[in-house]
Amino acid sequence: MSLRVVFMGTPDYGVPSLEALIQAGYDVAGVFCQPDKPSGRGKKITFCPVKQCAIAHGIPVFQPVKTRVDGVEPLRQLAPDLCVTAAFGHILSQEVLDIPRLGTVNVHASLLPKYRGSAPVNWALINGETVTGVTTMMTDKGMDTGDILMQRQVAVEPGDNAGTLVDRLARVGAELLIETLRAIENGTCPRRPQIEAEASYYPLLKKEMGVMDLGKSARQLCDFTRGMNPWPGAYAGAYKVLEARAEDWAGTEAPGTILKADAKQGLWIRAGEGALRVLRMQAAGGKPMNACDYLRGHQMEVGALIAPDKTDAE
Protein backbone atom coordinates (compact mmCIF):
# COMPACT_ATOMS: atom_id res chain seq x y z
CA MET A 1 0.00 0.00 0.00
CA SER A 2 1.48 3.30 -1.04
CA LEU A 3 1.96 6.27 1.18
CA ARG A 4 -0.62 8.96 1.44
CA VAL A 5 1.16 12.18 0.58
CA VAL A 6 0.33 15.87 0.59
CA PHE A 7 2.45 18.00 -1.71
CA MET A 8 3.22 21.64 -1.03
CA GLY A 9 4.76 23.90 -3.62
CA THR A 10 4.07 26.87 -5.81
CA PRO A 11 6.36 27.71 -8.76
CA ASP A 12 7.73 25.68 -11.65
CA TYR A 13 10.45 24.21 -9.49
CA GLY A 14 7.89 22.08 -7.67
CA VAL A 15 6.13 20.66 -10.68
CA PRO A 16 8.58 17.87 -11.57
CA SER A 17 8.46 16.61 -7.99
CA LEU A 18 4.70 16.60 -7.93
CA GLU A 19 4.54 14.77 -11.23
CA ALA A 20 7.12 12.29 -10.04
CA LEU A 21 5.03 11.51 -6.98
CA ILE A 22 1.98 10.88 -9.09
CA GLN A 23 3.85 8.80 -11.59
CA ALA A 24 5.54 6.75 -8.88
CA GLY A 25 2.13 5.74 -7.70
CA TYR A 26 1.91 7.62 -4.44
CA ASP A 27 -1.50 8.54 -3.18
CA VAL A 28 -1.34 12.31 -3.52
CA ALA A 29 -4.28 13.29 -1.35
CA GLY A 30 -3.97 17.01 -1.80
CA VAL A 31 -1.80 19.85 -3.01
CA PHE A 32 -1.07 23.04 -1.13
CA CYS A 33 0.07 26.17 -2.89
CA GLN A 34 -0.03 29.88 -2.31
CA PRO A 35 -3.20 31.83 -3.02
CA ASP A 36 -3.82 33.00 -6.59
CA LYS A 37 -2.74 36.53 -7.24
CA PRO A 38 -3.42 38.84 -10.10
CA SER A 39 -0.44 38.70 -12.38
CA GLY A 40 0.57 38.92 -15.96
CA ARG A 41 -0.36 41.61 -18.41
CA GLY A 42 -3.89 42.70 -17.94
CA LYS A 43 -3.70 41.74 -14.29
CA LYS A 44 -5.50 38.47 -14.80
CA ILE A 45 -5.66 35.83 -12.16
CA THR A 46 -3.25 33.10 -13.08
CA PHE A 47 -2.96 29.74 -11.39
CA CYS A 48 0.54 28.93 -10.22
CA PRO A 49 2.29 26.08 -12.06
CA VAL A 50 1.82 23.63 -9.20
CA LYS A 51 -1.89 24.34 -9.05
CA GLN A 52 -2.25 23.86 -12.77
CA CYS A 53 -0.49 20.55 -12.51
CA ALA A 54 -2.69 19.43 -9.63
CA ILE A 55 -5.85 20.36 -11.47
CA ALA A 56 -4.68 18.51 -14.55
CA HIS A 57 -4.40 15.38 -12.42
CA GLY A 58 -7.64 15.91 -10.58
CA ILE A 59 -6.00 16.45 -7.21
CA PRO A 60 -7.74 18.72 -4.69
CA VAL A 61 -5.96 22.06 -4.23
CA PHE A 62 -5.72 24.04 -1.00
CA GLN A 63 -4.50 27.61 -0.88
CA PRO A 64 -4.25 28.79 2.69
CA VAL A 65 -3.21 32.37 3.33
CA LYS A 66 -0.99 31.15 6.15
CA THR A 67 -0.59 27.43 6.29
CA ARG A 68 0.19 27.53 10.01
CA VAL A 69 -3.20 29.14 10.58
CA ASP A 70 -5.88 28.27 8.06
CA GLY A 71 -3.96 25.35 6.60
CA VAL A 72 -3.91 23.26 9.74
CA GLU A 73 -7.44 21.91 9.62
CA PRO A 74 -7.49 20.98 5.94
CA LEU A 75 -4.17 19.23 6.30
CA ARG A 76 -5.32 17.32 9.33
CA GLN A 77 -8.35 16.11 7.47
CA LEU A 78 -6.26 14.88 4.59
CA ALA A 79 -4.44 12.73 7.16
CA PRO A 80 -1.22 12.31 5.17
CA ASP A 81 1.48 9.83 6.10
CA LEU A 82 3.99 12.28 4.76
CA CYS A 83 4.26 15.80 3.42
CA VAL A 84 6.56 16.92 0.65
CA THR A 85 7.54 20.54 0.13
CA ALA A 86 9.32 22.12 -2.81
CA ALA A 87 9.58 25.89 -2.94
CA PHE A 88 6.29 26.27 -1.15
CA GLY A 89 7.03 29.68 0.25
CA HIS A 90 5.27 29.27 3.55
CA ILE A 91 6.94 28.71 6.90
CA LEU A 92 5.48 25.65 8.55
CA SER A 93 4.79 25.65 12.26
CA GLN A 94 5.52 22.72 14.53
CA GLU A 95 1.81 22.09 14.66
CA VAL A 96 1.76 21.60 10.91
CA LEU A 97 4.93 19.53 10.92
CA ASP A 98 3.46 17.20 13.51
CA ILE A 99 0.49 16.21 11.39
CA PRO A 100 2.09 13.70 9.00
CA ARG A 101 3.34 10.73 11.00
CA LEU A 102 6.46 10.28 8.86
CA GLY A 103 7.27 13.96 8.84
CA THR A 104 7.81 16.46 6.06
CA VAL A 105 10.44 16.07 3.38
CA ASN A 106 11.75 19.16 1.61
CA VAL A 107 13.45 19.17 -1.77
CA HIS A 108 16.01 21.94 -1.55
CA ALA A 109 18.01 23.19 -4.53
CA SER A 110 21.45 23.28 -3.01
CA LEU A 111 23.97 21.05 -1.31
CA LEU A 112 22.99 21.78 2.27
CA PRO A 113 24.12 23.07 4.64
CA LYS A 114 25.33 25.54 2.02
CA TYR A 115 22.88 27.97 0.53
CA ARG A 116 20.05 27.75 2.94
CA GLY A 117 17.27 30.18 2.12
CA SER A 118 14.81 30.94 -0.62
CA ALA A 119 17.11 31.60 -3.54
CA PRO A 120 19.87 29.01 -3.38
CA VAL A 121 20.29 28.62 -7.10
CA ASN A 122 20.65 32.32 -7.76
CA TRP A 123 23.24 32.75 -5.07
CA ALA A 124 25.24 29.73 -6.10
CA LEU A 125 25.56 31.27 -9.56
CA ILE A 126 26.33 34.73 -8.24
CA ASN A 127 29.13 33.26 -6.19
CA GLY A 128 30.55 31.52 -9.21
CA GLU A 129 30.00 27.97 -8.00
CA THR A 130 30.77 25.31 -10.56
CA VAL A 131 28.99 22.55 -8.70
CA THR A 132 25.73 22.68 -6.84
CA GLY A 133 23.00 20.15 -6.33
CA VAL A 134 19.82 19.14 -4.58
CA THR A 135 19.16 17.88 -1.09
CA THR A 136 16.23 16.04 0.39
CA MET A 137 15.85 16.84 4.06
CA MET A 138 13.48 16.55 6.97
CA THR A 139 11.80 19.89 7.42
CA ASP A 140 12.01 21.32 10.90
CA LYS A 141 11.15 24.67 12.34
CA GLY A 142 14.30 26.36 11.14
CA MET A 143 15.06 27.74 7.71
CA ASP A 144 16.37 24.72 5.83
CA THR A 145 18.08 23.42 8.93
CA GLY A 146 16.62 19.93 9.19
CA ASP A 147 18.44 16.63 8.89
CA ILE A 148 19.84 15.75 5.50
CA LEU A 149 18.51 12.59 3.87
CA MET A 150 20.00 12.38 0.40
CA GLN A 151 21.99 14.64 -1.89
CA ARG A 152 22.98 14.69 -5.49
CA GLN A 153 25.50 16.93 -7.17
CA VAL A 154 24.76 18.81 -10.36
CA ALA A 155 27.39 20.56 -12.45
CA VAL A 156 26.85 24.20 -13.28
CA GLU A 157 27.31 24.72 -17.02
CA PRO A 158 28.98 27.88 -18.28
CA GLY A 159 25.84 28.77 -20.22
CA ASP A 160 23.53 28.35 -17.26
CA ASN A 161 21.49 31.12 -15.75
CA ALA A 162 19.13 30.76 -12.83
CA GLY A 163 16.34 29.72 -15.17
CA THR A 164 18.10 26.85 -16.85
CA LEU A 165 19.75 25.68 -13.68
CA VAL A 166 16.57 25.67 -11.60
CA ASP A 167 15.00 23.66 -14.34
CA ARG A 168 17.67 21.02 -14.23
CA LEU A 169 17.77 20.94 -10.45
CA ALA A 170 14.01 20.54 -10.32
CA ARG A 171 14.21 17.42 -12.43
CA VAL A 172 17.09 15.94 -10.49
CA GLY A 173 15.28 16.85 -7.30
CA ALA A 174 12.21 14.96 -8.44
CA GLU A 175 14.25 11.82 -9.00
CA LEU A 176 15.99 12.19 -5.70
CA LEU A 177 12.67 12.68 -3.96
CA ILE A 178 11.32 9.38 -5.18
CA GLU A 179 14.54 7.64 -4.25
CA THR A 180 14.30 9.17 -0.80
CA LEU A 181 10.68 8.15 -0.27
CA ARG A 182 11.40 4.59 -1.34
CA ALA A 183 14.16 4.44 1.23
CA ILE A 184 11.92 5.89 3.91
CA GLU A 185 9.31 3.24 3.16
CA ASN A 186 11.94 0.52 3.43
CA GLY A 187 13.35 1.99 6.58
CA THR A 188 16.72 2.34 4.90
CA CYS A 189 16.89 6.05 4.44
CA PRO A 190 20.09 7.66 5.65
CA ARG A 191 19.76 10.66 7.86
CA ARG A 192 22.33 13.00 9.30
CA PRO A 193 22.23 16.38 10.94
CA GLN A 194 23.63 19.41 9.16
CA ILE A 195 27.03 20.63 10.20
CA GLU A 196 26.34 24.11 11.47
CA ALA A 197 29.91 25.28 11.01
CA GLU A 198 29.62 24.74 7.27
CA ALA A 199 26.23 26.35 6.88
CA SER A 200 25.50 29.46 4.89
CA TYR A 201 22.30 31.38 4.48
CA TYR A 202 21.31 33.69 1.64
CA PRO A 203 18.30 35.95 1.47
CA LEU A 204 15.37 36.08 -0.90
CA LEU A 205 16.06 38.16 -3.99
CA LYS A 206 14.43 41.52 -4.40
CA LYS A 207 13.98 43.58 -7.50
CA GLU A 208 16.40 46.27 -6.40
CA MET A 209 19.14 43.70 -5.85
CA GLY A 210 19.48 43.43 -9.60
CA VAL A 211 21.44 46.66 -9.92
CA MET A 212 24.99 45.92 -10.95
CA ASP A 213 27.89 47.27 -9.00
CA LEU A 214 30.13 48.10 -11.94
CA GLY A 215 33.05 48.45 -9.59
CA LYS A 216 33.21 44.69 -9.33
CA SER A 217 35.29 42.60 -11.67
CA ALA A 218 33.95 41.60 -15.05
CA ARG A 219 34.08 38.00 -13.93
CA GLN A 220 31.88 38.71 -10.94
CA LEU A 221 29.47 40.77 -13.01
CA CYS A 222 29.17 37.89 -15.40
CA ASP A 223 28.27 35.49 -12.62
CA PHE A 224 25.93 38.10 -11.22
CA THR A 225 24.19 38.32 -14.57
CA ARG A 226 23.71 34.58 -14.69
CA GLY A 227 22.40 34.44 -11.16
CA MET A 228 19.94 37.30 -11.51
CA ASN A 229 18.34 36.10 -14.73
CA PRO A 230 15.63 35.56 -15.63
CA TRP A 231 14.50 37.32 -12.48
CA PRO A 232 15.01 39.98 -11.18
CA GLY A 233 17.47 40.67 -13.97
CA ALA A 234 20.88 42.32 -13.85
CA TYR A 235 20.81 46.02 -14.58
CA ALA A 236 23.64 48.17 -15.88
CA GLY A 237 22.14 51.60 -15.79
CA ALA A 238 18.87 51.56 -17.69
CA TYR A 239 19.72 48.35 -19.49
CA LYS A 240 18.97 44.86 -18.42
CA VAL A 241 21.89 42.60 -19.18
CA LEU A 242 20.73 39.14 -20.14
CA GLU A 243 23.99 37.55 -21.09
CA ALA A 244 27.53 38.75 -20.86
CA ARG A 245 31.13 37.71 -21.02
CA ALA A 246 34.19 38.89 -19.17
CA GLU A 247 36.99 40.30 -21.32
CA ASP A 248 40.45 41.52 -20.52
CA TRP A 249 40.88 45.24 -20.72
CA ALA A 250 43.77 47.50 -19.93
CA GLY A 251 42.81 51.11 -19.52
CA THR A 252 42.16 53.80 -17.01
CA GLU A 253 38.50 54.49 -17.71
CA ALA A 254 36.13 54.71 -14.80
CA PRO A 255 33.93 51.69 -14.16
CA GLY A 256 30.74 52.06 -16.14
CA THR A 257 32.41 53.72 -19.11
CA ILE A 258 31.20 52.54 -22.49
CA LEU A 259 34.25 51.18 -24.24
CA LYS A 260 32.77 49.91 -27.46
CA ALA A 261 29.31 50.26 -28.87
CA ASP A 262 28.75 49.30 -32.45
CA ALA A 263 27.02 46.64 -34.47
CA LYS A 264 30.26 44.83 -35.15
CA GLN A 265 31.82 44.52 -31.74
CA GLY A 266 28.79 44.85 -29.55
CA LEU A 267 28.69 46.62 -26.24
CA TRP A 268 31.68 46.68 -23.91
CA ILE A 269 31.44 48.28 -20.51
CA ARG A 270 34.34 48.99 -18.21
CA ALA A 271 34.17 47.00 -14.99
CA GLY A 272 36.25 47.38 -11.85
CA GLU A 273 38.57 44.86 -13.40
CA GLY A 274 38.38 43.94 -17.05
CA ALA A 275 35.48 44.70 -19.33
CA LEU A 276 31.96 43.35 -19.39
CA ARG A 277 31.02 42.40 -22.91
CA VAL A 278 27.26 42.45 -23.19
CA LEU A 279 25.95 39.79 -25.53
CA ARG A 280 22.23 39.97 -24.97
CA MET A 281 20.40 42.88 -23.47
CA GLN A 282 17.06 44.55 -23.12
CA ALA A 283 16.25 48.24 -23.00
CA ALA A 284 13.35 49.56 -20.96
CA GLY A 285 10.14 48.68 -22.69
CA GLY A 286 11.94 46.73 -25.34
CA LYS A 287 12.32 43.10 -26.09
CA PRO A 288 15.41 41.04 -25.46
CA MET A 289 17.94 41.20 -28.27
CA ASN A 290 21.57 40.74 -29.11
CA ALA A 291 23.66 43.74 -28.21
CA CYS A 292 24.77 43.97 -31.82
CA ASP A 293 21.20 44.09 -33.03
CA TYR A 294 20.33 46.75 -30.54
CA LEU A 295 23.22 48.91 -31.66
CA ARG A 296 22.16 48.79 -35.30
CA GLY A 297 19.22 50.96 -34.48
CA HIS A 298 20.36 52.82 -31.37
CA GLN A 299 23.26 55.12 -30.72
CA MET A 300 25.37 54.80 -27.60
CA GLU A 301 28.20 57.21 -27.03
CA VAL A 302 31.58 55.58 -26.55
CA GLY A 303 33.43 57.14 -23.65
CA ALA A 304 30.30 58.13 -21.80
CA LEU A 305 29.12 56.41 -18.67
CA ILE A 306 26.49 53.77 -19.17
CA ALA A 307 22.95 55.10 -19.34
CA PRO A 308 21.13 57.42 -17.06
CA ASP A 309 19.60 54.80 -14.81
CA LYS A 310 16.16 56.27 -14.93
CA THR A 311 15.98 55.63 -11.22
CA ASP A 312 12.40 56.49 -10.18
CA ALA A 313 10.36 54.74 -7.60
CA GLU A 314 10.00 51.26 -6.26
Next chain:
RNA sequence: CGCGGGGUAGAGCAGUUCGGUAGCUCGUCGGGCUCAUAACCCGGAGGUCGAGGGUUCAAGUCCCUCCCCCGCAA
Protein backbone atom coordinates in the same frame (compact mmCIF):
# COMPACT_ATOMS: atom_id res chain seq x y z
C1' C B 1 -11.45 47.87 -18.21
C1' G B 2 -4.27 48.29 -13.57
C1' C B 3 -0.21 51.54 -16.21
C1' G B 4 2.85 51.90 -20.57
C1' G B 5 5.85 50.81 -25.37
C1' G B 6 5.64 48.63 -30.18
C1' G B 7 4.52 46.01 -35.43
C1' U B 8 8.25 50.01 -41.89
C1' A B 9 13.85 45.29 -46.51
C1' G B 10 17.11 39.37 -43.54
C1' A B 11 18.31 42.24 -38.34
C1' G B 12 17.81 46.85 -35.43
C1' C B 13 15.64 51.64 -36.05
C1' A B 14 13.99 56.78 -38.28
C1' G B 15 9.95 58.76 -40.89
C1' U B 16 3.51 59.64 -38.55
C1' U B 17 3.15 66.26 -35.33
C1' C B 18 1.65 69.43 -40.48
C1' G B 19 -0.88 63.47 -46.10
C1' G B 20 2.76 64.50 -51.76
C1' U B 21 8.89 59.74 -55.22
C1' A B 22 10.50 54.64 -48.83
C1' G B 23 15.19 56.41 -45.51
C1' C B 24 19.46 55.10 -41.85
C1' U B 25 22.96 51.50 -39.58
C1' C B 26 24.21 46.42 -40.26
C1' G B 27 23.85 42.09 -43.11
C1' U B 28 23.66 40.13 -48.18
C1' C B 29 25.29 40.03 -53.63
C1' G B 30 28.88 42.09 -57.34
C1' G B 31 33.30 45.09 -58.20
C1' G B 32 37.71 47.87 -56.41
C1' C B 33 41.82 48.97 -52.94
C1' U B 34 45.26 46.45 -49.41
C1' C B 35 50.79 42.11 -47.23
C1' A B 36 46.23 41.92 -44.60
C1' U B 37 41.43 42.90 -42.05
C1' A B 38 35.32 42.92 -38.22
C1' A B 39 39.03 48.38 -42.34
C1' C B 40 38.00 51.60 -46.60
C1' C B 41 35.75 52.97 -51.68
C1' C B 42 32.02 52.03 -55.76
C1' G B 43 27.63 49.61 -57.37
C1' G B 44 23.18 46.22 -56.97
C1' A B 45 19.21 43.25 -55.03
C1' G B 46 15.68 43.15 -51.32
C1' G B 47 9.51 46.50 -48.53
C1' U B 48 1.50 43.80 -49.60
C1' C B 49 4.85 50.03 -44.18
C1' G B 50 0.72 43.90 -38.85
C1' A B 51 -4.73 42.96 -41.08
C1' G B 52 -9.47 44.99 -42.80
C1' G B 53 -12.51 49.09 -43.82
C1' G B 54 -13.15 54.56 -44.38
C1' U B 55 -11.77 59.87 -45.88
C1' U B 56 -8.83 61.91 -50.12
C1' C B 57 -6.71 63.68 -56.60
C1' A B 58 -3.11 61.33 -53.24
C1' A B 59 -2.44 57.52 -46.91
C1' G B 60 3.44 54.51 -43.65
C1' U B 61 1.19 59.36 -42.19
C1' C B 62 -5.77 61.15 -40.82
C1' C B 63 -10.58 58.22 -38.84
C1' C B 64 -12.87 53.32 -37.24
C1' U B 65 -12.37 48.00 -36.22
C1' C B 66 -9.37 43.77 -35.39
C1' C B 67 -4.81 40.65 -34.71
C1' C B 68 0.00 40.01 -32.68
C1' C B 69 4.46 41.25 -29.63
C1' C B 70 6.82 43.49 -25.39
C1' G B 71 7.96 46.43 -20.61
C1' C B 72 6.07 47.71 -15.54
C1' A B 73 3.51 45.25 -11.94
C1' A B 74 3.47 40.06 -9.50
